Structure formats: structure tokens, C-alpha cells
Amino acid sequence: MPLVSSTSLLKKARQEGYCIAAFNVHTLEMLQAVVDAAEEAQSPLILQSTVGTVKHLGADYIVAAATVASNRAGIPIVLHLDHCTEFETIIQCIRAGYTSVMIDASMHSFEENVARTKRVVEIAGAVGVNVEAELGKVGGVEDEIVVADHEALMADPEECRVFVERTGVPTLAPAIGTAHGMYKGDPKIDFDRIGQIANLVDTPLVLHGGSGIPNAQVKRAVSLGMAKMNVATELRIAFSDAIKKIFAEHPEENDPRKYMVPAKQAVRALALEKIRLCGSNGKA
Numbered sequence: 510m511p512l513v514s515s516t517s518l519l520k521k522a523r524q525e526g527y528c529i530a531a532f533n534v535h536t537l538e539m540l541q542a543v544v545d546a547a548e549e550a551q552s553p554l555i556l557q558s559t560v561g562t563v564k565h566l567g568a569d570y571i572v573a574a575a576t577v578a579s580n581r582a583g584i585p586i587v588l589h590l591d592h593c594t595e596f597e598t599i600i601q602c603i604r605a606g607y608t609s610v611m612i613d614a615s616m617h618s619f620e621e622n623v624a625r626t627k628r629v630v631e632i633a634g635a636v637g638v639n640v641e642a643e644l645g646k647v648g649g650v651e652d653e654i655v656v657a658d659h660e661a662l663m664a665d666p667e668e669c670r671v672f673v674e675r676t677g678v679p680t681l682a683p684a685i686g687t688a689h690g691m692y693k694g695d696p697k698i699d700f701d702r703i704g705q706i707a708n709l710v711d712t713p714l715v716l717h718g719g720s721g722i723p724n725a726q727v728k729r730a731v732s733l734g735m736a737k738m739n740v741a742t743e744l745r746i747a748f749s750d751a752i753k754k755i756f757a758e759h760p761e762e763n764d765p766r767k768y769m770v771p772a773k774q775a776v777r778a779l780a781l782e783k784i785r786l787c788g789s790n791g792k793a
């Protein structure tokens with residue numbers, strides 16, 4: 510089937526109390542690995558690329574690879590643009606065939622965030638593309654966006670309600686204490702805040718910084734209303750570690766197929782684990 514929008518998939522996930530894992534992929538092998546995992550689990554899947562990966566590979570290449578995967582697979586697959594601050598890039602990706610986009614205007618004032626998000630919601634909505642927006646600031650490093658921990662700002666529940674009402678955004682990523690990258694200790698997730706936000710908005714909520722959150726904490730966040738969980742760093746580590754291991758044992762290796770196969774297997778195994786943790790297996 511063709512690539513689909515995530516709006517109805519995420520709505521269903523929120524209503525039924527499970528979560529859909531969204532995987533950031535950077536190579537064809539990573540994309541194939543997470544698609545294989547989702548097919549085995551019979552789970553809906555969200556493929557994501559950051560703006561950096563769009564610049565690295567080209568939106569058209571990414572859309573072409575995701576479309577082939579979607580046509581081959583018997584599960585719904587979404588192609589989402591992660592953390593985009595530029596209106597032009599969002600429109601270019603929609604035009605190339607992305608079925609979901611994130612407008613991240615969280616670094617601006619509340620009013621400016623509302624205005625920028627609303628503009629994208631109107632345009633994307635007209636062509637059936639899902640939109641995700643962020644309130645508060647998620648800590649850590651995501652491509653070129655750096656947020657110092659002391660700057661990480663939690664989303665205010667009442668502001669979330671007003672934001673959703675004014676923008677009509679179908680998916681909301683409120684900052685609730687997670688961070689991008691791997692955690693140094695355990696993440697300090699504000700579960701009370703997730704509950705308060707979920708009580709005020711019935712929009713599916715998105716958990717950013719999903720790499721390295723202990724399983725019990727992921728389950729708790731999902732039970733409170735998180736319907737999408739982003740996993741990027743952990744997947745990259747699994748992919749790279751598998752390749753490093755091959756070269757440590759066989760420094761003379763020069764056939765990409767020899768080191769890409771174990772890398773793919775490592776990503777596939779981790780993706781399957783995350784899908785099961787999210788509870789979306791069997792929901793395709």
C-alpha cells in the first residue's frame with residue numbers, strides 16, 4: 510500500500526492505550542531493518558528522517574525508498590520529517606511525498622509557536638499530511654538543534670490545551686523531562702505532568718528522546734497518553750557497534766555487504782524490542 514498519514518493511526522493508538530515507535534533512519538539498510546521488524550510484529554510503523562538526513566540523502570531518495578518499502582510491506586507505513594524549523598523544508602518534503610511533518614517552533618515565544626504551527630497545520634491538513642508540534646523544549650542535541658539541560662523547559666498543561674485549541678495540531682510533543690541522545694543517569698520524566706496534559710487534550714502525545722528510557726518508564730508514559738515514541742540514538746549505536754565489531758575482528762574486510770548484514774540484524778532486533786515495548790505489535 511502507499512505511504513499513509515499518521516493522524517488516524519496515532520488517534521487509534523491513544524484511544525486504545527498503545528504507542529507507535531518512530532525510528533530515525535539514515536541508510537537504506539536501517540530503513541529495511543525497521544520495516545522488517547514492523548512486518549514481523551505486524552505493527553504500524555513510522556519512518557523518520559531529520560532535516561540533516563534530508564540534506565544528506567535527499568528527500569526524493571528517502572521518499573522513493575520508503576515508498577518501495579510501503580508497497581512491499583503489508584503494514585501501514587508513515588514517512589515523517591522530524592524536528593523541522595524551516596517552513597520551506599517542510600513544504601519541500603510534503604511535495605516530495607512525506608506523509609507527516611514536525612514543525613518545531615518551540616524556541617520561539619508561545620504566540621510565535623502558535624502562528625508558525627497554525628500555518629503548517631492549514632497547509633499540511635489540506636493535503637492530508639499529519640503535523641506534530643512541540644511545546645517546551647526537549648533537552649540534548651538533535652542534529653543542529655542544541656538545548657542545554659538547564660534550558661530544557663517543561664510544557665505547561667494549560668498552555669498545551671490552549672495551543673491545541675488554537676492551532677488544531679493533530680499530534681503534540683510536550684517537553685516532560687526527556688532528552689535527546691543517551692541519558693547519563695535515569696531520565697527525570699515528569700509523569701504527573703504527562704497525566705495533567707493528557708487530561709486536558711485528547712490529541713495523541715509524542716515522547717521524544719526515547720533512547721535509553723527504562724522499559725517500565727516507557728510503559729508508564731504510554732499508559733498516560735504517549736502514542737508515539739521517537740527512537741534515534743539507540744538505533745544508530747546498534748548499527749555502528751555491529752560494524753565496529755566486524756572491523757575489530759576483520760580489519761581487512763572491504764565488502765560492504767559483509768558488515769551491513771550484521772548491522773541490519775542489530776537494528777532489526779532492537780526495533781522489534783521497541784515495537785513490543787510500545788505494545789503496537791499485532792495492531793497493523
Ligand SMILES: [Zn+2]
Pocket residue numbers: 592647651689717718739
Ligand atoms: Zn525530538
